[in-house]
Amino acid sequence: EDKVVQSPLSLVVHEGDTVTLNCSYEVTNFRSLLWYKQEKKAPTFLFMLTSSGIEKKSGRLSSILDKKELFSILNITATQTGDSAVYLCAVVMGSGGGADGLTFGKGTHLIIQP
Amino acid sequence: DTAVSQTPKYLVTQMGNDKSIKCEQNLGHDTMYWYKQDSKKFLKIMFSYNNKELIINETVPNRFSPKSPDKAHLNLHINSLELGDSAVYFCASSRSGGSKNIQYFGAGTRLSVL
Numbered sequence A: 001e002d003k004v005v006q007s008p009l010s011l012v013v014h015e016g017d018t019v020t021l022n023c024s025y026e027v028t029n030f031r032s033l034l035w036y037k038q039e040k041k042a043p044t045f046l047f048m049l050t051s052s053g054i055e056k057k058s059g060r061l062s063s064i065l066d067k068k069e070l071f072s073i074l075n076i077t078a079t080q081t082g083d084s085a086v087y088l089c090a091v092v093m094g095s096g097g098g099a100d101g102l103t104f105g106k107g108t109h110l111i112i113q114p
Numbered sequence B: 001d002t003a004v005s006q007t008p009k010y011l012v013t014q015m016g017n018d019k020s021i022k023c024e025q026n027l028g029h030d031t032m033y034w035y036k037q038d039s040k041k042f043l044k045i046m047f048s049y050n051n052k053e054l055i056i057n058e059t060v061p062n063r064f065s066p067k068s069p070d071k072a073h074l075n076l077h078i079n080s081l082e083l084g085d086s087a088v089y090f091c092a093s094s095r096s097g098g099s100k101n102i103q104y105f106g107a108g109t110r111l112s113v114l
Helices: none
Strands: A003-007 A010-014 A019-026 A030-038 A044-049 A056-058 A061-066 A071-076 A085-093 A102-104 A108-113 B004-007 B010-013 B019-025 B031-037 B043-050 B053-056 B064-070 B073-078 B087-094 B109-113
Touching (some): A030 A071, A044 A061, A071 A085, A102 B043, B019 B031, B019 B087, B031 B073, B043 B064
Antiparallel strands (some): A019 A071, A030 A044, A030 A085, A085 A108, B031 B043, B031 B087
8 A cells, every 4th residue: 555654743843943854655656755834724835856866945945855765854944933834745656647646644743932 | 816726615514415615726737636634634635637537536435526617627526415524625736747746735625514
């Protein structure tokens, strides 16, 4: 059975700390891995990763994929209270020619305390 | 302009009723999706729809049926609502094919079945 496992499930840190969120996967026909941030409503896109070892970066957030060990990490440096959210990891599988849904992990609930 | 919009935002109804949720995207995407997020915040794909190709998650009861009048719209019709259908339903859209399967989500419809 295909699965995406995130850890930790919840994390509480203080403002200014650096956090690392983990996502491992065991899926058939892997195509890409995506990270989303979900606050109160819609998940919003952060990164898409398709190749191993290439770091994607956006401000204080960065992510990397290891296709050999089947995992990805999401790093957030100098955390701010606005980073508090559920961070979702999702994997795209399939042939790439049609409508491939995302298989999500259960998310990491990150709380940044002032 | 909202890229992916869903209506209604909230839906409260009695068991046994039939209801529909509407979704529209103005991103020019050719693929649309419905996801269900349960009380534990776990997001799970229900359907994906691309150029008349419908992919159904086999765990979805046949009381749920997606209907797409055109590429910009994918509505979700639910017959004979049950208590367990209470959840937040998210619509998403993307371009199909290749590795560009970045899905953009609507704000969700919170369905409460009483």
